[in-house]
Amino acid sequence: MRSSLKIALLSMMSIIALGCKKEDKSPSYHKGDLTILTDESFKSVTEALADGYMINYPETRIKIVTQKEDLAFLDLLKDKARITVMSRDLTPEEKKAYEEQVDLKFLPARFAADAVVFVVPKDSPKQSISMDEIKSGLASDAKNFIFDGTNSSNLNFVAQKLNKQPKDLKFSIIPGNQNIVEELGKYPDKIGVIGLNTFSRPYDKVSEKLRDIVKVLPIEDKGKLYTPDNNGLREMKYPFTRVLYFLTNEGNFNIANGFIRYSCTQLGQMIVEKEGLQPYNIYKREVQMR
Numbered sequence: 001m002r003s004s005l006k007i008a009l010l011s012m013m014s015i016i017a018l019g020c021k022k023e024d025k026s027p028s029y030h031k032g033d034l035t036i037l038t039d040e041s042f043k044s045v046t047e048a049l050a051d052g053y054m055i056n057y058p059e060t061r062i063k064i065v066t067q068k069e070d071l072a073f074l075d076l077l078k079d080k081a082r083i084t085v086m087s088r089d090l091t092p093e094e095k096k097a098y099e100e101q102v103d104l105k106f107l108p109a110r111f112a113a114d115a116v117v118f119v120v121p122k123d124s125p126k127q128s129i130s131m132d133e134i135k136s137g138l139a140s141d142a143k144n145f146i147f148d149g150t151n152s153s154n155l156n157f158v159a160q161k162l163n164k165q166p167k168d169l170k171f172s173i174i175p176g177n178q179n180i181v182e183e184l185g186k187y188p189d190k191i192g193v194i195g196l197n198t199f200s201r202p203y204d205k206v207s208e209k210l211r212d213i214v215k216v217l218p219i220e221d222k223g224k225l226y227t228p229d230n231n232g233l234r235e236m237k238y239p240f241t242r243v244l245y246f247l248t249n250e251g252n253f254n255i256a257n258g259f260i261r262y263s264c265t266q267l268g269q270m271i272v273e274k275e276g277l278q279p280y281n282i283y284k285r286e287v288q289m290r
Contacts, residue, residue, distance in 0.1 A: 029258025031059035036259075037072035038064060038085040039153040041177055041195030042114055042244055045275040046085055049111075049263045052271050056262070060255060068151035076249055077101045082256040083248045087114065088156045098247070108245035109260045111268065113278035115196040115228040116154050116240040118145075119214040121185045129191065130220040131239065135162060137191070138169045146172045146180055146192050154193055157242050181210045191217070196228055200276030207276075233278035243280060 038046040050062040072084040159166040177198040199210040218225040232238035250256040269279035
C-alpha cells in the first residue's frame with residue numbers, strides 16, 4: 001500500500017516538475033531576451049523604448065544592435081533576428097519575400113515620424129537648399145553630399161524620394177551620423193546628410209553639443225521653405241519626413257510583439273515625443289473641469 005502510494009506521489013511530482021519546466025520555457029511578453037536590429041540613424045529612439053520596456057518588465061533583457069537597414073531586413077528574413085526597425089518602403093518583391101519566408105502578412109507597426117536632414121557647419125553662409133540642388137548635387141562627380149555609408153537608411157530613403165536607386169547617386173562617405181556632424185567642419189563645401197534622431201533629444205548634452213556644431217538647412221520646394229520641426233513632421237510637409245516602423249517574424253505574442261505593442265501605446269509614444277520625434281499615434285488629451 002505504502003509502496004503504491006509512494007510511486008503515485010513520485011509520478012505526480014514528476015508531472016508537476018515537467019509542467020513547471022514547460023511553463024518557464026513558454027513564450028512570454030514580460031520575460032526573456034530580445035535583440036533588436038536598427039540602423040544607427042534611429043538607434044537613440046529604439047534604445048529609449050527598450051529602456052522603457054525593461055523598466056516596466058524587469059525580467060526582460062533587450063539588446064540593441066546597429067546594422068545597416070538593408071542587411072537587417074535580410075537577417076530578419078533568414079530568422080537571424082526577431083525584430084528590426086525600418087524607414088523606407090519595401091518593394092513589392094520584398095513584401096512578397098517577407099510574407100513567403102516569414103509566413104506572416106506584411107503589417108508594419110508604425111511608431112514615429114523622423115526625418116533625413118541636410119546640415120552644414122554653423123558658420124556656413126548657406127541658409128537653405130532646394131530640391132533641385134539636391135537632385136543635381138547627387139548626380140555630380142563633385143560628390144558634395146556626405147552620407148554615413150551604403151545600405152544605410154538615410155541613403156535608401158533619399159534615393160527612394162528621388163525615384164532613384166542608391167547605386168545611381170554620387171556622394172561621399174563618413175561612417176556614422178555623429179561622425180559626419182563632428183567632422184563636417186573639415187569640408188566646408190560639403191553638406192552632411194543625417195537622421196534627425198542623431199541630435200533630436202531636446203535636453204541631452206551630446207545632442208546639444210552636436211546641434212551647436214551644425215545648422216539644419218530648410219528645404220525649398222516650389223517656392224516654399226520646409227523645416228523638420230513638429231509641424232513639418234506631423235503634417236509630413238517636410239519633403240524628407242519618414243515614418244519609422246517595426247517588422248517582426250514572431251508569429252505569437254512573445255517579447256517582440258510585446259515590445260511593439262508597448263512602443264505604439266500612449267506610454268511608448270510619450271517616449272518617442274521625449275526623443276524629439278513626432279509620435280505616429282497621436283492621443284487626445286482630455287482636461288476635465290470641475
